Amino acid sequence: MESSSSSSKGFMANVEQPHVLAVDDSLVDRKLIEKLLTNLSCKVTTAENGASALEFLGLGDQHNSLESNVSNSKVNLVITDYCMPGMTGYELLKKIKESSIMKEVPVVIMSSENVPTRINKCLEEGAQMFMLKPLKQSDMKKLRYHLMNCSS
Template identity: 85%
Template structure:
């Protein structure tokens, strides 16, 4: 894709009950897996292959545009990515006056306690270990919809 983004949804049921998630991961396989799992829970998904593309989509890049700001309900990002880590992406989102309320979830295949606590202290909603499973997405979806599991 030319733009670096891929957007898809579960068809014609575009409504408030269908949260829009921006999934950021440098691994094509992981992006596809996350997208598939999120779609199973009726989420609209846009993917980006790195932090810079994610910031661009969110209107926080080098050429700011605020057209997507209110359209994203959650950002889920890998921690380890070249160029910009998920932690750096989290910090940029939380520093933005227009995006700071959007929940950010960090994923990593490495269970490093001080990394996890650093992300949570910086404002991450959750920290999930890869590989992401359907049960993780169910918990995430519940977070988005403010339901109790």
């Protein structure tokens, strides 16, 4: 019962607008992901690195004082680049999965490098999906399935 208009009725009539945290050190990639997700009626927050993402999620160094903010910024899905300076997407994934308050949130890893051992390592650590860049609208349609399952 999906409508072609961008109204909030359509496929998300019964759920809040899914909130996706997109993490990538490349501004161009962040803008692309944001546009693709916005086309699917998602609310998108972007972060340029793993530390910023953890801070937003309330899992930063002073996370005790930020845990109360987590409900304000409820995220339905995290999509992160694998190769980033400071903290890789894999390390971000591990920190999210180690958190009692965030471990149920699906994490999708993306990379421009197709390295099977890396892909398997991320999936074994709990990644929902591993996607190859550059991302396309068809990739986002696969994500919609996960969003609908975790936000209903």
